[in-house]
Amino acid sequence: MTRPAKSFYRVMLGRQSAHAAECIAGGFMGADFGIEQDLSGKLPDEWRQFNAAFIPVFLASRPGKSKIAAGLACGALWTVAKGIQAGDVVLSPDGAGRYHVGEVQGHYHYAPGQVLPHRRRVNWLPIAIDRAAMSEALRNSTGSLLTVANITDYHQEIEQFLAALPGQAAPNIVATDPVVEDxxxxxxxxxxxxxxxxxxxxxxxxxxxxxxxxxxxxxxxxxxxxxxxxxxxxxxxxxxxxxxxxxxxxxxxxxxxxxxxxxxxxxxxxxxxxxxxxxxxxxxxxxxxxxxxxxxxxxxxxxxxxxxxxxxxxx
Incomplete structure (x- = not known):
């Protein structure tokens, strides 16, 4: 399967999509994880370096958490703040069975005192994909409980949804997997x-x-x-x-x-x-x-x- 020039991600906007409406209205996406400091200049190209530096920070403020939890949190924070590139596409659930679609446009910035303060500017498109219209494979991938999930493997299906104008019925698509041909x-x-x-x-x-x-x-x-x-x-x-x-x-x-x-x-x-x-x-x-x-x-x-x-x- 030919890989696209951009990547596709499912991003949760707060626990159980609690901040989806605010993010979409404000034109941003973000993350929190209790790391209350500006990460500008502290986001290396390799997530491992970021995790090595910030897992201790995370655990210091949450001594009851495990290293697994710390690794998940820091990895997701790095992905939202640095790993996702300008031009990449994000799908975010609104808690009502729909996924809003946006294109990441800006670099990382910090909004202290605000919800999801580690932010990226996003151009949210006037389209929402009903979960029921997705193939089972895409529903499984977007249904991950992790904050960020890379769903680039299903870019063909997502791009067909994006090709449909708002108000039109989504195409009937059977998704394929890059390894499993059947x-x-x-x-x-x-x-x-x-x-x-x-x-x-x-x-x-x-x-x-x-x-x-x-x-x-x-x-x-x-x-x-x-x-x-x-x-x-x-x-x-x-x-x-x-x-x-x-x-x-x-x-x-x-x-x-x-x-x-x-x-x-x-x-x-x-x-x-x-x-x-x-x-x-x-x-x-x-x-x-x-x-x-x-x-x-x-x-x-x-x-x-x-x-x-x-x-x-x-x-």
Whole structure:
């Protein structure tokens, strides 16, 4: 798939879109996270440098928060203030089932004493996309509970929405995924993820782990990282172990071992506390001999098979 010249993001304007109306009326987007200082001149090109400098600042004012929460907050703040470029497109929910669309126009500025003081100027377009009109894949991506989600993979669908004039019906679009060419297979993988999250308590993993939450919100699903999105990030009930879960439709090959090791390395380096270990789980319909050999050398990664049950009920 050809990548667009600009990127596309879903940005939450306050907790549960609380400040969406004010941002749209004022022509800006912003973030807070309790870091009460002007970040002008303090926004490096690499988010890792920003996190290294400001995670301690975040934790100093919130000693009860985890390093995972601090990394999420600082990473989102850097993305809003620096990572999103002028010309990029943002979709922001209004809490009523619609996503307002804007083009980022300005650089970072600080508005002390105001809501979402770390701001960027945005030209909000006279268009709102109904969530119900989106493909299931785009709904899943925009439904992430994280403050910022990169949805550039769905730029073709979004651009078709933008091509429709206000008042016109949105086109009927079937989204494609850059890796999964078969939309049915992609949907299967997303259904597997959603089903696992909703039924986590009934799985073997729930005996020791819970999906990571922050302030009562489930943010461990599609946990965004610089190494790519982690399907599920979980933490043990004693908070001593972090678990990276990678889901694969159909049969998993040894290629997935390198992928999950990349995610585990990121978690170990960037967000794990000194006392926490990092483990991995691959869940797929089946495996092969190459995967079994690879896993023999990596005892910190386990493999689980899933079973799909289909039943017809006559009424």
């Amino acid at each position: 939309p049915v297979a992609f949907a299967m993988e997303k259904h597997l993820e959603d089903f696992l999250v909703k039924n986590w308590s009934q799985t073997e993993l729930a005996r020791h782990f819970k999906i990571y939450e922050e302030d009562g919100e489930l943010v461990g699903q599609q946990y965004g990282t610089d190494a790519g999105p982690i399907d599920i990030l979980a933490v043990s009930k004693d908070s001593q172990r972090l678990l990276v879960v990678e889901l694969k439709r159909g049969r998993a090959s040894d290629v997935v071992v390198g992928q999950i090791l990349r995610y585990m390395g990121y978690v170990k380096e960037q967000i794990a506390e000194a006392h926490q270990t990092v483990e991995g789980v691959i869940i797929a319909l089946d495996d092969d001999q190459k995967l079994r050999w690879a896993l023999l050398a990596v005892p910190s990664i386990s493999f689980y098979r899933y079973q799909v049950s289909f039943k017809l009920i006559k009424h």
